[in-house]
Amino acid sequence: MPDLRETTPTANPPNSAPVPTNLPARLRPGFGVWVRDLIISLAISAFIIVFIYQPVKVEGTSMMPSLEDQERIFVNKFVYRLEPIERGDIVVFRYPRDPSKSYIKRVVAMAGDHIRIDSGQVYVNDEPIDEYYVPPAYTDTRSYPDSVVPENCYFVLGDHRSMSNDSRDFGPVNESYIYGKAVFGYWPMDKVGRVR
Numbered sequence: 292m293p294d295l296r297e298t299t300p301t302a303n304p305p306n307s308a309p310v311p312t313n314l315p316a317r318l319r320p321g322f323g324v325w326v327r328d329l330i331i332s333l334a335i336s337a338f339i340i341v342f343i344y345q346p347v348k349v350e351g352t353s354m355m356p357s358l359e360d361q362e363r364i365f366v367n368k369f370v371y372r373l374e375p376i377e378r379g380d381i382v383v384f385r386y387p388r389d390p391s392k393s394y395i396k397r398v399v400a401m402a403g404d405h406i407r408i409d410s411g412q413v414y415v416n417d418e419p420i421d422e423y424y425v426p427p428a429y430t431d432t433r434s435y436p437d438s439v440v441p442e443n444c445y446f447v448l449g450d451h452r453s454m455s456n457d458s459r460d461f462g463p464v465n466e467s468y469i470y471g472k473a474v475f476g477y478w479p480m481d482k483v484g485r486v487r
Contacts, residue, residue: 343369345471347383347395353449353456354395357381357424357487363478364486366471376401376445376466378415381473381486384447387461395473396447396457396464397424406446408435408459413448424450424487435459445469 340346349362358364358381366383376382378398386392399422400406400415407414410432413422431453440446444463449455458464473486 343367344474346477347393347473349395352454353451354381354397355429355451355454356426357397357450358395358473358476359482362476362482364473365475365477367474368471370472370474371469376469376472382445382447382469383471383473384464384469387464387468390468394447394456396449396455398445399448400440400446400463402440402442402444404440404446405437406435406440407437408433410434411452425452429453433459443467 344365345368347364347366349358349360349364352360376398378401380398381395382398383393383395386394399413399420405414405416411430411434413420429451433452440463443466445466446458446463448457448459476482476484476486
């Protein structure tokens, strides 16, 4: 007949590591995991901000009403490695006359396009373009002579034409100066959403 006497369990099973008893119970196994997760989260956030999305504050009124002064947006810095810049994109670029400054404008003409402006009406390849994003209160009557956008360059304009320093003043922007596309507004709350 088997022996059925009660046995007292040992403090640690034979093949297990001892659990430190001098740490508070809350810090024993979870603290290291929490620190590891925090470091991984910070590394992923830094990667996203440095290489993909950058938060930017709009300064000035040249892109009103699409983007307002002091509005916060995210700029996608990776998108143009996957797809080409298109007419209508709102791009962020280094100002050609002072590359330490950044500007934000809308692309209206691309390399090889004929561009001209007659009393505020923009023509691309001799066709008037419908600029639904420029309300009548934001137009101006400036003209720009017929010209061809050079290779690897883009003609950019601010949506608030009477308040914008853009390609009418400094000429087409070389593609190498463009570093991102405005994609999403996050502040103020009433402007949260995709940038158009």
